[in-house]
Each structure stands twice: as C-alpha cells, then as structure tokens.
Amino acid sequence: xxxxxxxxxxxxxxxxxxxxxTFMNHELNEYPTPKNLNYFWNFGSLAGITLVIMIVTGIVxxxxxxxxxxxxxxxxxxxxRDVNHGWLLRYIHMNGASFFFIVVYIHIFxxxxxxxxxAPREILWILGVxxxxxxxxxxxxxxxxxxxxxxxWGATVITNLFSAIPLVGESIVTWLWGGFSVDNPTLNRFxxxxxxxxxxxxxxxxxxxVALHRFGSNNPIGIDVQGKQDTIPFHPYYTIKDLxxxxxxxxxxxxxxxxxxxxxxxxxNYIPANPMVTPAHIVPEWYFLPFYAILRAIPDKLGGVLFMxxxxxxxxxxxxxxxxxxxSSQFRPLYKLFFWFLVIDCIALGYLGAxxxxxxxxxxxxxxxxxxxxxxxxILPLLPKIExxxxxxxxxxxxxxxxxxxxxxxxxxxEKK
Amino acid sequence: xxxxxxxxxxxxRDFLQVSTYALGAVGAASxxxxxxxQMNPAADTLAxxxxxxxxxxxxxxxxxxxxxxxxPVFIRHRTKEEIASAKDQLLxxxxxxxTDDERVQNEKYIVLVGVCTxxxxxxxxxxxxxxxxxxxxxxCPCHGSHYDHSGRIRKGPAPxxxxxxxxxxxxxTLIKIG
Numbered sequence: 376x377x378x379x380x381x382x383x384x385x386x387x388x389x390x391x392x393x394x395x396x397t398f399m400n401h402e403l404n405e406y407p408t409p410k411n412l413n414y415f416w417n418f419g420s421l422a423g424i425t426l427v428i429m430i431v432t433g434i435v436x437x438x439x440x441x442x443x444x445x446x447x448x449x450x451x452x453x454x455x456r457d458v459n460h461g462w463l464l465r466y467i468h469m470n471g472a473s474f475f476f477i478v479v480y481i482h483i484f485x486x487x488x489x490x491x492x493x494a495p496r497e498i499l500w501i502l503g504v505x506x507x508x509x510x511x512x513x514x515x516x517x518x519x520x521x522x523x524x525x526x527x528w529g530a531t532v533i534t535n536l537f538s539a540i541p542l543v544g545e546s547i548v549t550w551l552w553g554g555f556s557v558d559n560p561t562l563n564r565f566x567x568x569x570x571x572x573x574x575x576x577x578x579x580x581x582x583x584x585v586a587l588h589r590f591g592s593n594n595p596i597g598i599d600v601q602g603k604q605d606t607i608p609f610h611p612y613y614t615i616k617d618l619x620x621x622x623x624x625x626x627x628x629x630x631x632x633x634x635x636x637x638x639x640x641x642x643x644n645y646i647p648a649n650p651m652v653t654p655a656h657i658v659p660e661w662y663f664l665p666f667y668a669i670l671r672a673i674p675d676k677l678g679g680v681l682f683m684x685x686x687x688x689x690x691x692x693x694x695x696x697x698x699x700x701x702x703s704s705q706f707r708p709l710y711k712l713f714f715w716f717l718v719i720d721c722i723a724l725g726y727l728g729a730x731x732x733x734x735x736x737x738x739x740x741x742x743x744x745x746x747x748x749x750x751x752x753x754i755l756p757l758l759p760k761i762e763x764x765x766x767x768x769x770x771x772x773x774x775x776x777x778x779x780x781x782x783x784x785x786x787x788x789x790e791k792k
Numbered sequence: 793x794x795x796x797x798x799x800x801x802x803x804x805r806d807f808l809q810v811s812t813y814a815l816g817a818v819g820a821a822s823x824x825x826x827x828x829x830q831m832n833p834a835a836d837t838l839a840x841x842x843x844x845x846x847x848x849x850x851x852x853x854x855x856x857x858x859x860x861x862x863x864p865v866f867i868r869h870r871t872k873e874e875i876a877s878a879k880d881q882l883l884x885x886x887x888x889x890x891t892d893d894e895r896v897q898n899e900k901y902i903v904l905v906g907v908c909t910x911x912x913x914x915x916x917x918x919x920x921x922x923x924x925x926x927x928x929x930x931x932c933p934c935h936g937s938h939y940d941h942s943g944r945i946r947k948g949p950a951p952x953x954x955x956x957x958x959x960x961x962x963x964x965t966l967i968k969i970g
Contacts, residue, residue, distance in 0.1 A: 528913065532912060532934065534912075536911065550828075550831050553833055554837045555862060556863050556907075560831075560833075650859075650863070651864050652914060653913040653933065655933050671935055674949055676910055676949055676950070
C-alpha cells in the first residue's frame with residue numbers, strides 16, 4: 376500500500392478497499408478546472424441540484440397521490456389543503472419543473488454560445504440532448520397526473536401526435552392509451568413512468584459527468600487547457616462559486632414558490648378533467664411552447680409532427696453541422712450575430728406557441744420555424760466558409776496576463792502625467 | 793480430436809454459436825412481448841357496452857352528444873338545407889373525398905365520433921351558440937379545423953373526415969352505436 380492519502384485512518388482503510396474517497400477527491404476536490412469560467416458555468420450544477428429537489432419532493436408527493444381518474448384531482452387538492460406541508464411540497468415540485476427547464480435552457484444556450492458541443496465533447500453534448508428529451512417526457516407525464524382539464528387535453532393532443540405515423544399510428548395511440556381514449560389505464564401508466572424516468576435521467580446525468588470529466592469543462596474563450604497555469608482546483612474555487620449561484624437561484628425559486636406559485640401554470644388545470652369538453656385554448660406548459668409553435672406552423676399533420684421532433688433531432692447532429700474549428704463566439708463575429716438571432720427566434724416561437732393559431736400568428740410561426748431550421752441546416756454549415764474569425768489567444772492565461780499588464784501600463788502612463 | 797481446427801469442426805462451432813444466439817433472441821423476444829402487449833386495451837376495456845340512443849325527441853336542427861367508449865359521439869338531426877348543401881358538394885375540392893351518401897344511413901341523421909382527426913380535441917358546433925366554422929358543420933378550436941354538414945374536413949390541419957362509428961337503426965328513431 377502506498378503512502379496513505381488521507382489523515383483519517385478509517386477513511387484510508389475504506390479507501391484501500393473501495394476507492395470512493397480517492398474518486399471524490401479526484402473529481403470534486405482537486406479536479407483541475409479552467410480558471411476563466413464565468414457565471415454561465417453555474418447552470419450545470421444548478422440543473423443537477425434541481426433534479427435532486429424534484430426527485431425528493433416527487434417521492435413524498437407520491438405518498439399522498441392516488442393514480443385513478445376518480446381520485447387523482449381530489450388527492451392533489453387534499454395535498455394542497457390537508458396534508459402537512461403538502462402545499463409547499465407540491466408548489467416546489469410544480470415550480471421546480473419550470474425552473475428545471477429555465478436552468479437547462481440557459482445551460483444549452485451557454486453550450487451553443489461557447490461552442491461546447493465541438494470536438495472532443497460531442498458525446499457529452501449528445502447525452503445532454505438525450506437528458507432534455509427525457510426531461511420533456513417526464514414533465515409531460517407529470518403534468519397529466521393532477522387530472523385537470525389541461526392535463527387531460529394535453530395528454531390527448533400529445534399522444535395523438537403518434538397517430539400521424541403512417542399505417543401503424545392508430546395502433547400505437549391505442550397502445551399508449553390502453554383503450555380508445557385517454558382514460559384510467561393511461562393515467563396509471565403515466566404515473567408509473569413519471570416515477571421511473573427521473574432515475575433514468577440520473578443515470579444519463581452520470582454518463583454526462585463522466586464524459587465531461589474526460590476533457591474537463593470548456594471555457595469562455597474556448598481554447599484547450601495547456602497546463603497547470605490555466606487551471607485551478609474545483610474546490611474551493613468553483614464549489615464556492617456554485618454555492619453562491621445556488622443561493623441566488625434558491626432566492627428566486629423561493630420567491631416563485633411563496634409569492635407567485637401559479638404564475639407559470641394554467642388556471643384551467645384547476646378544473647377537473649372532462650372528456651366531453653375541450654377548453655377553448657389548449658396551451659402546453661411554457662417550456663413546450665416553441666415546439667408547439669413549430670407543430671402548428673406546418674399545415675400538415677405528419678409534417679408538423681416531423682418538424683417538431685426534428686427541432687430536437689437537429690441538436691443531436693449539431694457537432695457535425697457546425698464545422699468551424701473555433702469554439703467560442705468571442706472569436707466568431709458572424710456566428711455571434713446569428714446566435715442572438717436564434718435566441719430571438721426561439722423566444723418568438725415561444726410567444727407564438729401561446730397565441731391562437733390564426734391570422735398573422737400563423738404566418739409569423741411559419742417564418743420563425745423556417746428560420747430555426749435555416750440556422751442549423753444552412754447558416755451553420757456555410758458560416759466557416761465566409762467567416763473570418765478573430766485571432767485566438769495563445770493560452771487561457773495569456774489574455775489575463777496581457778490585460779493586467781496593459782492595465783498597469785495605462786496606470787504607469789497616468790502616473791507620469 | 794486430433795486437430796481442433798479442421799473445417800468441419802469450425803462449421804460445427806459456428807452453427808452451435810449462431811443457433812444459441814438465435815434461440816436466446818427468440819426467448820428474450822417472447823418474454824418482451826407480454827411486457828409490451830400488457831399496455832394494449834384490456835379485455836374489460838374492449839368489452840365496453842354499446843350505447844343505445846332514442847332520437848324521438850331530437851327536433852330538426854338539434855344535436856345531441858352521447859358517450860361511447862369514453863369518446864363523445866355527435867348526432868345531428870339535419871335541416872333540409874344542410875342535407876342539400878352536404879349532397880351538392882362536389883368531391884373535387886375535398887381533402888378526403890366521400891359523398892354524403894357514404895357517410896349516412898338515414899340522411900336526416902348524421903352520426904359522427906366527435907373527435908377531431910388532427911390531434912383529438914372535441915370540435916364545437918353541437919350547441920346552438922357554438923362557432924360552427926366556415927362550412928357550417930363543426931369547428932375545432934384547438935388548431936382550427938373546419939368540418940361541413942357531413943363532418944368532412946374542409947379547411948385546417950386535420951387529415952381526414954370525422955370518423956363514423958359503427959351503428960345501426962333498431963327502429964326509425966332508435967339507434968345502437970357500437
């Protein structure tokens with residue numbers, strides 16, 4: 376046995392047999408991290424923490440929930456009124472879903488802006504898109520559980536998407552429902568899957584982290600770490616930075632839970648489900664709106680479904696669509712411009728998804744949908760051919776050192792005057 | 793056993809290997825099928841009773857909605873003008889061409905599954921105050937599909953006409969759905 380690594384002999388004894396402490400020390404303590412990460416790098420750990428919050432509140436909610444069409448709505452109301460702290464747990468879970476998507480969407484756009492999906496991090500990125508897909512499925516099925524009007528009709532519309540598949544579509548929908556409409560068998564299986572999928576997400580998150588730690592984090596200037604001078608240990612520098620970010624996030628999250636718990640929800644979901652009456656305006660939860668806008672923009676059922684799924688599929692192949700060897704937008708003036716166009720386009724799609732599908736909204740949805748795909752399929756592959764990128768710094772440390780020496784030169788000149 | 797690597801021996805091993813894999817795959821698949829098939833409608837769901845409806849009280853121009861297999865079924869007693877407009881429609885302009893005669897058993901009554909063929913919402917048009925769409929039949933508020941007096945898709949994203957359930961007239965005014 377080599378020299379003991381840890382002061383505590385019990386820890387050493389265990390670590391020799393199960394190297395869990397070596398692993399934790401390596402991945403969470405001394406883990407070399409680029410020293411120039413900005414606050415956008417907080418959102419990965421925030422997403423992980425939100426996932427834990429969702430699992431913990433979800434498990435205790437399930438202890439008070441009844442997955443049956445005659446009792447589901449009332450059992451949720453009972454959680455809100457009678458179960459000790461039930462209102463708090465449900466509001467955390469309900470708003471937690473929205474905050475999970477806020478955090479993850481920022482995390483994804485961070486990746487887009489700084490080119491974090493490029494070699495050698497393609498699999499890291501693909502696993503991330505897979506997590507997004509799993510989150511969407513989980514969130515959708517969770518929204519069905521309270522069995523309100525939006526739950527029921529959301530479930531009906533989304534499961535009906537599969538009926539667009541030629542030949543086998545109808546059979547698939549019947550199979551998903553376990554009947555001829557969304558009904559008790561559907562609610563039961565959605566509850567079961569909503570419970571298990573978060574643990575599948577945990578599994579993929581672990582793979583995501585293994586892939587991340589293979590080459591370490593990307594960084595704002597997007598060039599590779601060249602040695603020790605470019606990194607700092609994860610602890611205490613980034614643990615404290617992540618904790619600070621977490622406290623800011625928790626403050627906003629708590630404000631939503633305690634003061635605006637229903638702001639991101641839809642009032643129609645406090646009406647019990649009625650299979651005979653469709654609400655006048657069916658809208659999905661806000662985090663699905665951009666995709667919903669794409670679905671409605673295409674005047675063909677199968678086409679709409681294909682484009683909607685295509686909007687996510689295109690992210691899987693993103694590392695091969697953007698061939699520019701420069702990662703960060705800081706050195707890609709044109710890409711930076713188009714990145715912001717894409718951000719505006721996605722927000723516009725979100726807005727249009729919430730509007731009724733008529734008149735000018737249809738035209739705008741089509742334009743925004745077209746631009747979304749134009750960005751990924753045309754602009755990104757063509758950009759490296761016409762873009763002249765700005766010169767990259769020699770290393771992560773260089774711009775910091777030059778900036779500080781420039782600053783000191785300026786200071787010196789001022790002193791001379 | 794003198795030489796293990798004779799061609800005969802190799803063929804035998806390949807055969808054993810392939811047949812083992814194949815049998816294993818069949819075994820696994822035969823276990824997976826029950827896991828998948830349990831999600832299909834159960835026997836009691838399939839055995840859901842049919843619905844009988846008495847149309848005696850249904851005046852011309854009125855409509856009722858009944859439940860069948862958990863879905864709404866629309867029955868409308870059509871006016872003469874509505875029947876005429878449904879019959880006069882040329883098939884050329886239709887997305888899912890069907891004559892009105894193919895869609896009714898008794899031209900006075902149109903019986904439809906009240907589920908939009910786009911994404912499954914319940915169209916408006918059954919109540920007197922409802923929006924009936926540009927073709928006077930039904931209008932789906934979710935994504936804007938317009939249906940005519942025969943329940944045929946005329947405008948909007950829905951791919952096919954409103955579905956006609958299986959039904960039969962037990963007497964002039966009594967129908968059995970399912």
